[in-house]
Amino acid sequence: MPLHIQTPLIESRPLSLTAGSAVWLKLEALQPCGSFKLRGVGQACEVHHARGARHLVSSSGGNAGLAVAYAGRQLGMAVTVVVPQTTSERARELLRLEDAKLVVHGSSWQEANAHAQTLLGPGDAFIHPFDDPLLWAGHASMVDEVAATGLKPDAVVLSVGGGGLLSGVVQGLQRNGWHDVPVLAVETEGAASLHAAMAAGHTVELPSLSSVATSLGAKRVAEQALACTREHPVHSHLVSDREALLACERLLHDHRLLVEPACGAALALLERPEALAGYGRVLVIVCGGATATLGQIRSWLG
The missing domain is CATH 3.40.50.1100 (Rossmann fold)
Structure with a gap:
């Protein structure tokens, strides 16, 4: 399913x-x-899970990060979401509700995204918010x-x-x-x-x-x-x-x-x-x- x-x-x-x-x-x-977002993000997370990834990393100020966090929780995978400082407290609250590790970095999504790339370790999977087949x-x-x-x-x-x-x-x-x-x-x-x-x-x-x-x-x-x-x-x-x-x-x-x-x-x-x-x-x-x-x-x- x-x-x-x-x-x-x-x-x-x-x-x-x-x-x-x-x-x-x-x-x-x-x-x-x-x-x-859950349609594409969920498919990407399932593909990476099947390939052996156990940790998902994403950069998002909102909906894509929430989709990754939800998918990761459903799949039993650890999730880290990097958000910019401009992210609302409501978005941060929703990410915490999904048990995601929340990292706040930078003043824009571009800065948060660059930082997210530095957090990737062996076997981790990066889930882009919008640019992925x-x-x-x-x-x-x-x-x-x-x-x-x-x-x-x-x-x-x-x-x-x-x-x-x-x-x-x-x-x-x-x-x-x-x-x-x-x-x-x-x-x-x-x-x-x-x-x-x-x-x-x-x-x-x-x-x-x-x-x-x-x-x-x-x-x-x-x-x-x-x-x-x-x-x-x-x-x-x-x-x-x-x-x-x-x-x-x-x-x-x-x-x-x-x-x-x-x-x-x-x-x-x-x-x-x-x-x-x-x-x-x-x-x-x-x-x-x-x-x-x-x-x-x-x-x-x-």
Whole structure:
């Protein structure tokens, strides 16, 4: 049995009326660790466990680390997660609940990641938050589940941070023969590394990150994510932090489900019917996120 669960696929009547299209939600926020990350991370952890690893090391300020910690506990493996100093106390609390060894280092994910590499010993396995073929293959399983229901969407809406979700969804679309289904890739304006890469024609490092959607905070998108934009129809969209936060509040009101601003970015696109014109059925990946609280979201909204 895989470590992730098969998540519900539901039609949202309120969001459909707003978007002017039939909106279907893939509720990845209901994964045991709170986000889609468990699909790919769980697969990677199982592969390394089968190869003899007994200790998992990861670098993450939130959801990827939580997925590694959950998977490691389920597999009986020791887990060390290196987080930057900016990681919220809520995220640290959740990592401790999963019995992970928590190391705080550096002011950014890049610094935490560099330190994590120094902790690797013989027989240890490093689990990258987004840039690993094992992750992409695992994330693709959510598209397999949608295909099994008989629903073929006219477009898929998802959030992009480092690009692991985008890479996995495109792989899933292609292996199900859905080469004609475009992906609407949404980022917040202060963390738009994919948008910058698509404009430049190559990956670029953003000088800084300024979005409250910290789970989207990769200064440079994965090379595979940019490659996906050349191999599959991918359209880049930007939303403001405020739009993402309001979308989180709306999902909570409409469907009683709290997600992070990183997930709210994708949901925010539903408030722009012009972006969805011509798409009769829209699939939104509700990627989730376990580290935001309602109080924090409302404080950001002011």
